[in-house]
Amino acid sequence: MLQNWRNVLILALPSFMSFFAQTAIGTVNLILVGHLGALNIAIVGVVNIIMYNGFAIFSGVSHTVNYLVAQDYGAKDIKTAIKRTYLALYLSLFIAVFLFAVGYFFSGTILGWTGGSTALVHEGEYYLQIRFYALALGMVSFMFHGFLRGVGDTRTSMILSIISNVMILFFAYALTYGQFGFPELGLNGSAYAILIGEFTGFILALYVFFIHFNKKFHTLVKVAIKLRELKLIVIESFKLGMQEFSMSFAMFIFTVFVARLGTEALAANEVALNVMSFGFMPAFAFGTTATILVGQEIGRQQPLKARRAGTDVMVLGSIFLLVLGTFELIFAKDIAMLYNSTDPYVYETAALLIQISAYLQLFDGFLNFYAGALRGMGETSFLLRMSLITNWCVFVPLAYVLIFVCGLGSIGAWISLYTYLAVIGLAFMYRFYKSDWSSIRAKDMESHN
Template sequence: MLQNWKKILMLAIPSLLSFATATVIGTVNLIMVGHLGALIIAIVGVSNIIMYNGFAIFSGIGHTVNYLVAQNYGANDMRTGIKRMYYALYLVTIFAIILFVVGWFFSGEILGWTGGSSELVGVGEQYLELRFFALSLGMISFVFHGFLRGIGDTKTSMVLSVISNVIILFLVYGLVFGHFGLPELGLEGSGYAILIGEFVGLVLAIYVYFFRLHPLYQTRTWVVPRLRDMKELITESTKLGVQEFSMSLSMFIFTVFVARLGTEALAANEVALNVMSFGFMPAFAFGATATILVGQEVGRGQPLKGRRAGTDTAIMGSIFLLVLGTLEFIFAENIAMLYNNTDPAVYHTAAQLIMISAFLQLFDGFLNFYAGGLRGIGDTTFLLRTSLVVAWCLFVPLSYVLIFVFDLGSIGAWIALYSYLMVFGLTLMYRFYRTDWQHVKIKGAVHAT
């Protein structure tokens, strides 16, 4: 068991550090712009939700590459893995162009759909446009990172993420406040910083894949697009993308509901969500590790070892979340005041939300750990169906009822959020252990070129 746990940590810690860096950068970014006022916090919060939705729509490509390549790696069939990677790059490039165009022409309209004030739309439009441009680059990078995780190279993925995010941090500080001889651009400076950081990250990912990995896997082998070969990737990507989009769209509607409570409530909600992203961080990291380990064991024809690896990963991830939750519960108000210590209505409400979430975030962990394991075996149809049912039959209706019918405000919103995460997480855990693991097989290979 100790050997298994060591292997899990060797994969999870780089992913954890990668997600941690991104989370810290997001937190510092919010703290920096947060001192510009509650309106700016609200703009960043709404923009983050919009970006999450944009990312979710096309994220299935990266998730699919991750688990399919993991299976190919385990089966020692990287020729097929490289083909699948090329097909993914063709698809994601098309979608990246779509995101760029949407951001260029429709950022103002999209902000208006959130129900925010006209002031929020006017001040935030260009910031959101820059975020869309950055997202179009980040989506392509996400596919490269999916490949790296699939072959178990989480360290390189971590290094690329750290470099990109450190650049973002440096430029946010410089461009928001005008330091280092850079212009003082306020909120827009944060948008430019994120765009530049994503560009650098993409260039580095391209270099690693096409040059550093070429001697090992012949990554510069041209693959002719064939619809019959791409069908599997398109189908799996669509299921995982719709699953993620279902979750993110329900979060968007949740944010719209909270926005109706006013700018201060929206700002408090964003602060709390940002703090809780430190809980999402180990959840995502260990979930990604579960996909890698389960997928590789399935590729080796040893699915029962994959089940054991998924269980060990869930145990270790849960320990991380419990320790983190304890710290968040004890220091909730102190943490909230780091973001905004001038508006009591913001930091008091944010502290309450953080305390509600401190231990309940364990269910978000279950969601990610077992979703990762189910992706590893390719059980994507169940993930899709469960996401649709729980989001639209539970989360959204319950949010509306608790916020507006029972008038529980932000507290009601977060009770609904964690009811959703609890049901979703426990359902996936049940599915994981009820699966007939002895008959789990690798996904079919694409046709030879």
């Protein structure tokens, strides 16, 4: 058991550090922009929502590469893993061109759709355009990270992520405020910093895959496009991407509902969600680990070991979240006051929401742990169906009823959130343990219909 847990931690901790670096740099970047005024904060907030949903739609490519490569690597069929990564690269490059075009031609139109003021659209159009360019590069890099995690090299993925985010932090400060001899570009300097960071990550990812790993895996090969094989990548990417988008857009609707309660309620909600994100990071890291370990064991035709690996990830991840939840429960008010110590309604409401989520965030863990394990099994259709059902038949309707019909305000919002997380998390758990493990096989080119 101890050896199994050690293997889980070796894979999970670098992934956790990668996600922590991304979250921390995003927070610092927002603080830097925050000193430029309320309009700039609003622009960044709106653009971040657009970027988050855009990333979710196309993230399925990386998730698909992650689980397919894990299965191939477990089966010691690295040639198929490389072939599938090339096909995913072709698809990612097509997506990147699409995102470049959207950013160049439609940034102002998209900002207008958000209902923002004329000033927000005018000042934010170029900022959004640059962010689209950065997203395009980031989607290609993220696909390569899927390969790295698939072969179990979460350490290299972590190093690339940290380097990219350190670049963003340095140039965000230098270009926003004109430090170290760089021009003072204000808000657009922040966008250029993200673009530089993503470009750095893109170049490093290319180097690692095509040069560093060429000696070990012979990655420099010519791979022709075969429609049957490409179809598998496209369909699996679509299902996993739509699953992520369904969740991200439902959270956007949830935020819109809370915003109608007033500025203070929205502020308290955002503080609590930000604190909750520190539980989401390890949950997602352990979920990614489940994909790797389960996928590799499925590739080795060891389904019972795959089942055990998924359980080990769940146990360790749950312990981590319970310890974190205990800390949040005890120090909820102190944590809330770190964000806002001048408005009693904001920090007291935020503290209450943090206490509600302290142990209930375990269901968010179940969602991520078992979603990762089910990806490793290739259960992508089930993941999509359950995401659509629970988000649009449970989460969003229940949030509306509890917030506006029952008049429960922020408390009703969070009851709906954790009801949803409990339903989907337990559904994923049930599917994982009730699957016919004797019949589970690695995904091949004929099994995607």
